[in-house]
Amino acid sequence: MSHPVAPATGGGRIRTPLPFPTAAKPAVADTQLRANLHRATRTIRAKRARVVDEVPDWEALRDAGSAIKADVQRRLPELLEQFEASVTAAGATVHWARDAAEACRIVVELTRATGADEVVKVKSMATQEIELNEALEAAGIAAYETDLAELIVQLGEDTPSHILVPAIHYNRAQIREIFERRMADAPSDLSDEPAALAEAARAHLRRRFLSARVAVSGANFAVADTGTLVVVESEGNGRMCLTLPETLISVVGVEKLLPTFTDLEVFLQLLPRSSTGERMNPYTSMWTGVTPGDGPQDVHVVLVDNGRSAVLADPVGRPALSCIRCSACLNVCPVYERAGGHAYGSVYPGPIGAILSPQLTGVADNASLPYASTLCGACYDVCPVKINIPEILVHLRQQAPHPPAERATMRVLSWVMRSPRRWAAALRLARAGAGPLGAYRERRTGARTLRRLPWPASAWTRSRDVPLPAPQTFREWWGKQ
Amino acid sequence: MRIALFITCVNDLAFPATGIAVTRILRRLGHTVDFPADQTCCGQMHANTGYRAEAMPMVRNYVDVFDSYDAIVAPSGSCTAMIRDQYPRLHAPATSVAARTYELSELLVDVLGVTDVGAEFPETVTYHPTCHGLRMLRLGDRPLTLLRQVRGIQLVELGDAEECCGFGGTFALKNPDVSTAMLTDKCARVRDTGARVLAAADNSCLAHIGGGLDRHRSGVRAVHYAEILAETGATS
Numbered sequence: 001m002s003h004p005v006a007p008a009t010g011g012g013r014i015r016t017p018l019p020f021p022t023a024a025k026p027a028v029a030d031t032q033l034r035a036n037l038h039r040a041t042r043t044i045r046a047k048r049a050r051v052v053d054e055v056p057d058w059e060a061l062r063d064a065g066s067a068i069k070a071d072v073q074r075r076l077p078e079l080l081e082q083f084e085a086s087v088t089a090a091g092a093t094v095h096w097a098r099d100a101a102e103a104c105r106i107v108v109e110l111t112r113a114t115g116a117d118e119v120v121k122v123k124s125m126a127t128q129e130i131e132l133n134e135a136l137e138a139a140g141i142a143a144y145e146t147d148l149a150e151l152i153v154q155l156g157e158d159t160p161s162h163i164l165v166p167a168i169h170y171n172r173a174q175i176r177e178i179f180e181r182r183m184a185d186a187p188s189d190l191s192d193e194p195a196a197l198a199e200a201a202r203a204h205l206r207r208r209f210l211s212a213r214v215a216v217s218g219a220n221f222a223v224a225d226t227g228t229l230v231v232v233e234s235e236g237n238g239r240m241c242l243t244l245p246e247t248l249i250s251v252v253g254v255e256k257l258l259p260t261f262t263d264l265e266v267f268l269q270l271l272p273r274s275s276t277g278e279r280m281n282p283y284t285s286m287w288t289g290v291t292p293g294d295g296p297q298d299v300h301v302v303l304v305d306n307g308r309s310a311v312l313a314d315p316v317g318r319p320a321l322s323c324i325r326c327s328a329c330l331n332v333c334p335v336y337e338r339a340g341g342h343a344y345g346s347v348y349p350g351p352i353g354a355i356l357s358p359q360l361t362g363v364a365d366n367a368s369l370p371y372a373s374t375l376c377g378a379c380y381d382v383c384p385v386k387i388n389i390p391e392i393l394v395h396l397r398q399q400a401p402h403p404p405a406e407r408a409t410m411r412v413l414s415w416v417m418r419s420p421r422r423w424a425a426a427l428r429l430a431r432a433g434a435g436p437l438g439a440y441r442e443r444r445t446g447a448r449t450l451r452r453l454p455w456p457a458s459a460w461t462r463s464r465d466v467p468l469p470a471p472q473t474f475r476e477w478w479g480k481q
Numbered sequence: 482m483r484i485a486l487f488i489t490c491v492n493d494l495a496f497p498a499t500g501i502a503v504t505r506i507l508r509r510l511g512h513t514v515d516f517p518a519d520q521t522c523c524g525q526m527h528a529n530t531g532y533r534a535e536a537m538p539m540v541r542n543y544v545d546v547f548d549s550y551d552a553i554v555a556p557s558g559s560c561t562a563m564i565r566d567q568y569p570r571l572h573a574p575a576t577s578v579a580a581r582t583y584e585l586s587e588l589l590v591d592v593l594g595v596t597d598v599g600a601e602f603p604e605t606v607t608y609h610p611t612c613h614g615l616r617m618l619r620l621g622d623r624p625l626t627l628l629r630q631v632r633g634i635q636l637v638e639l640g641d642a643e644e645c646c647g648f649g650g651t652f653a654l655k656n657p658d659v660s661t662a663m664l665t666d667k668c669a670r671v672r673d674t675g676a677r678v679l680a681a682a683d684n685s686c687l688a689h690i691g692g693g694l695d696r697h698r699s700g701v702r703a704v705h706y707a708e709i710l711a712e713t714g715a716t717s
Contacts, residue, residue, distance in 0.1 A: 020656070021655060021656045021657070021658065021659075024656065024658055024659050025658045028658045028659060028661075028662045029658075034662075334644055334645045334647065334663050335656075335659050335663075338659050338662040338663060339659050370531075371651075371652065371655050371656070372656065372659075373649070373652070374612070374645050374647060374648065374649025374650075374652045374660075374663075375529060375612070375613075375649060375650075375652075376612035376616070376645035376649070377612055377613070377615075377616035377617060378612075378616070378643075378644075378645070380616070381616060394528065394529055394531075394567075397529070397530060397531030398531050398532075398533050399531075400531050402531060402532075406530075407532075410527060410530065410532045410535055411532075411535060413526075413527070413535075414527055414532065414535035414536070414538065414539070417490065417521045417522045417524075417538075417539055418521070418538030418539055418542060419521075420518065420519035420520070420521055420542070420546075423490075423521040423522070424518070427493060427494055430494055431494065447695065449692070449695060451696070456654065457654075459653070459654040459655075459657040460653060460654060460657075460692075462657060462661070463657070463660075463661040463664060463665075463692075463693060463696065464653075464664070464688075464689060464692030464693050464695075464696055465691075465692045465695040465696050466688070466692060467495045467496075467688055467692070468495070469494050469495055470494070470495060470496065470497045470498070472497065473493050473494055473497055474488050474492060474493045474497035474500040474501070474516075475488075475493060475516070475518060476497075477497055477500075477501055478500075478504075478516045478518075
């Protein structure tokens with residue numbers, strides 16, 4: 001295969017099948033979903049705020065995290081080669097995947113080579129992105145999610161709706177219902193107490209851990225100078241997967257690199273406080289290739305591009321690759337809270353998804369996502385690596401294909417507003433044209449507002465009255481002074 | 482000091498009372514205000530909707546019209562944020578005039594050093610900090626500092642005040658369902674306060690929230706906080 005001139009865009013579950021406003025409509029109307037999201041996002045949001053506020057040098061940590069990631073992006077090819085050399089020297093095998101399909105093919109072949117027909121999985125966004133479970137299933141290999149929330153989503157034959165809490169859209173009654181329906185070994189008297197649900201999942205998963213010969217993981221960080229991979233988790237399922245099976249295959253996006261082991265000092269402070277709102281996460285697993293006689297003896301790393309080089313090529317959009325998948329931006333986003341994760345149609349929902357998915361696929365393939373934001377800026381304020389999400393959203397909107405009628409309207413408005421003379425005339429015309437209507441409405445209703453306008457302005461008046469021009473414009477008042 | 486008023490396009494056409502209020506406040510404080518007639522629009526709607534090329538003529542016009550003033554005041558957090566945050570990146574010659582452009586509360590508190598503008602407004606008022614003023618300009622409690630000095634005012638705190646109202650410019654039209662869901666929650670928090678007046682620094686957000694409050698005949702009036710600061714209790 002020859003190298004394409006422009007970096008290729010990515011495949012997998014990163015494209016919206018429906019425009020965001022269309023996909024959001026049923027979500028906004030779903031009473032249960034709204035209640036679940038409202039409670040869950042506000043709970044995590046408050047926890048995060050508490051543990052971040054207690055760190056005196058939080059802003060310095062954010063600056064450091066941002067600077068390290070910017071450095072990685074500047075030196076990515078060099079650092080990737082350094083990582084490959086380090087981890088290879090430590091006994092692992094590195095595989096390079098240009099896109100989702102190639103990454104899936106590599107994992108399927110590696111699994112087949114072991115003779116196994118099942119794998120246990122550590123929660124991983126990269127494998128969700130490349131739709132690995134589907135690829136394994138198509139190859140006759142069963143993939144078992146072992147993170148509790150991923151297990152719920154998998155049993156429910158659903159897709160994740162949050163980066164950190166994939167089953168955030170379910171409450172415990174719904175989870176019990178999924179377990180009763182889909183988990184063959186669930187106790188018959190299962191209650192919806194969180195402890196009972198967790199215990200059922202624990203018993204179910206324990207059998208999988210003990211029989212699995214192959215595990216598939218992602219990685220939160222890949223350290224270039226030592227060849228170390230890092231997985232940060234809460235439940236211990238990851239530790240089981242990373243230590244018990246003979247073969248370990250880790251699928252890692254190329255942007256996950258850190259230059260040195262000491263850089264982890266910054267990120268292991270930023271990540272847990274930003275994601276789960278904990279001072280420290282319960283399990284941090286680090287492994288460097290193969291340790292003879294201890295843990296997996298057949299260790300593979302699949303480094304995935306899948307559109308990341310295209311993101312890297314855009315200096316304004318590039319900081320999206322700094323994301324450490326903490327989900328803080330989702331939890332503070334008022335749009336995410338109402339629309340939920342599925343409306344974004346990608347494994348990456350919320351504000352980060354709105355800038356990452358369109359860049360991975362090319363903006364034309366996810367044209368509605370950069371507009372799925374009010375630009376309120378709450379995401380930028382909480383981002384542990386200071387990704388200026390609103391700035392990148394506005395940047396991507398410039399590349400989005402615009403509806404012809406909107407483009408025509410915007411051009412006419414620009415033509416009017418660029419000329420002081422035309423703008424003054426337009427103001428006079430609008431004021432005079434709407435004058436009689438405004439006076440009539442004021443007599444009838446006491447306010448110069450309208451309740452109903454025809455399409456497309458009906459999008460406004462469906463839920464809001466609209467003000468009419470005032471009896472005199474400001475400049476007319478000024479002129480009379 | 483030569484102070485110019487940048488009224489903003491929305492205020493000029495639909496909310497002239499806000500511009501009149503700014504003029505009265507500054508004159509009452511003994512300052513002269515200019516209104517350069519060649520001003521048009523800051524270009525925010527175009528730039529933020531993906532029409533940056535179409536916004537550029539407005540950006541250049543702003544520089545031409547306002548560059549000679551010591552201070553430019555705009556009664557809008559989001560238009561001021563457009564100028565201060567985006568202009569220097571869009572058009573290097575705009576850097577200096579952008580730095581001299583202030584939202585009303587910044588001009589009063591930081592530049593003119595005033596917190597009591599001699600206003601009287603005997604009403605129950607709640608204040609919504611609009612997003613661009615809050616998170617781009619970092620207005621902090623400047624508007625509330627000014628409102629607290631108003632005679633007779635009873636300020637009540639808004640719940641979830643820092644959450645976006647769902648306006649977002651063309652977002653309100655492109656994503657009407659999510660926008661309305663956010664609006665409903667904002668209106669509910671406003672009504673929870675029992676205030677009769679909702680104040681904010683942006684008439685565009687206020688047209689959205691006020692439009693929702695009116696639709697439900699809530700009886701709550703949405704006004705730009707400049708109009709409160711302009712009130713002296715005397716019949717004008």
